[in-house]
Amino acid sequence: MTTSIAVFTSDLRLRDNPVLHAALRAADQVVPLFVADHGLARTGFAVPNRVAFLADALADLDAGLRERGGALVLRKGDPVAEIRRVADRIDATEVHIAGGVSGYAGRREARLRAALAADGRTLRVHGAVVTAVEPGEVVPAGKDHFAVFTPYFRAWQRIGQRRVLAAPRAVPLPELSGLRSEPLSAVTSLAPGTPSPGLPEGGETAGRRRFHTWRRSGLDGYADDHDDLAGDATSRLSPYLHFGCLSPVELVCRARESGGAGAEAFVRQLAWRDFHHQVLAARPDAAHTDYRARHDRWRADDAEIAAWKAGRTGYPLVDAGMRQLGHEGWMHNRARLLVASFLTKTLYTDWRIGAQHFLDLLVDGDMANNQLNWQWVAGTGTDTRPNRVLNPLAQARRFDPDGAYVRRWVPELAGVRGPRVHTPWRLPEDERSRLDYPDPIVDLEAGLARFRRARRRD
Structure with missing residues (x-):
């Protein structure tokens, strides 16, 4: 029997997940894998608030997998080394992962591709997982990215999106005896400290519940009310999008099904998110250096x-x-x-x-x-x-x-x-x-x- 690995990164969901969907189609059995990357502390990602939300999301993901006969394998360490070890242990033919846009994600992908190729295995990278439209899918003539939102949005709207994928009915696992899986404390230990007291609950279940409630009660008025500070009429879905607990493709689809000015304004905000991703994909240095230098001599009081x-x-x-x-x-x-x-x-x-x-x-x-x-x-x-x-x-x-x-x-x-x-x-x-x-x-x-x-x- 053939086995593949679905590596979860910023796509912690079962519904509309091209990574998991492709891994299931490619092999008889699938190992869902998440690596608590010890390098995240150096990138600034691993802070108490995000790590607490991440732990919620992983627990929810594991519960959903177990309902379908699967389970989440959790490892801690260097992601390339850990993925390689798991692939060797189960003799995986393919490894599936979502594409990323940061410099860190790009370096990780290059290292992983080379390591797997050396072992005779194939890396499959999937787009339109973290964003609704993949960075680089729409570009102006003669350039590698849009630098202004409005023309980007016009081009973005013309792109036909992929179909929304259903959650799998079953996730068949290979025999996992002897395959180590860390407890959730391996994640929370990435950032010791006390999270903010008012954090939202993480995970796909909580995210879908929030979206469905807001779609019924807040979407229609979003165009008029989203800037009302006291009214708090925004969707508050950004944490779920960031961790991939919700699919941006599905949110665009569901909003367009609802229709109206509120839906149009919400879709525009999702496009802004994609816009920034395509800028960073083309200019990864913009994470730390001026995209357009103004030669500022900043004060430091x-x-x-x-x-x-x-x-x-x-x-x-x-x-x-x-x-x-x-x-x-x-x-x-x-x-x-x-x-x-x-x-x-x-x-x-x-x-x-x-x-x-x-x-x-x-x-x-x-x-x-x-x-x-x-x-x-x-x-x-x-x-x-x-x-x-x-x-x-x-x-x-x-x-x-x-x-x-x-x-x-x-x-x-x-x-x-x-x-x-x-x-x-x-x-x-x-x-x-x-x-x-x-x-x-x-x-x-x-x-x-x-x-x-x-x-x-x-």
Whole structure:
């Protein structure tokens, strides 16, 4: 009997999983395998929040496999060495894995291909697993990627997507006696520490439940409500997409089945995710270097950076976003844009400092979306208006007009009624003195002038 290996990476699901589907078609038996990569600590992936979510996702995946006669084999160490050992132990003819876009994923794939070829085995890499449209599938004439979203989105919409694959009914395993499988503690040990208290539950089961609930109650109004900070009308599906607990192909398909302006707006956001993946696939150095150099001479004020991280800048909407991040390992997208603009433009601090702090906490943090969104806001990325600055007071008036979002996340200001909560320094002195809340660490006009001078100079 022939045996193949389905290596799970960022595709921790049974439904619409081309990797598992192809592995089952290619052989009589399949070993589902996940390697807790000890190199992840060096890449910045292995932090308590993501590792806790990952452990949930793996436990859920294993349970689903066992319902179908299979089981997840979990190993820890160098992924190439561990995959090679398992392949040798079960005499696998093929190894199937999802394609990745980061430099790390590319190097891992090249090493794995060479190692398996030396053993007489074949590596099959599958696209449209992590993204709805595979990076490189749509490119402008004479170039290797789109640098502007709108023309990319037009081309993206014209691409016919593959069909959505059903979950397998059965996953036949070979005899696994003697094949070591680590406990889940091998994963959680990658990042010792306490996760944020408000983390979402990980896994395909939780992700599908969240999507179906939101599709019924939130999708129709998404176009109008997704920027409402207090209303919290976003899907909150980004962690499940990041770990592949949900398929982007299936989400696009289901949204289009629903139809309407909300569905169109949601699909556009999924396309933004693909856009960043195709940029990073073509320019892996953009994870750490400016996509478009502005020759910035960034400031590095340790006290200001610490205040920003702690949510103590004196600007309540900025601080609310940063505190939501600390509590949930997630932040509303509108707040992400604001806090990033405040750090990179109002404080004129290097975007890499903010990107790393986000990677330290975000459950959905990855190189493509995190780094390139930070570059977009900092004006070093693909934004066609690189010098735009988001004013926290104007943003507050528009997206948190009665201050409900601020009062939810900044308890020192919970007793301040109405929009006055956004400008506590303007409260009467007796009221202000009772608040354990700092004055603004920077004057907005002074920060804006400093940024404009810096960009003109360069």
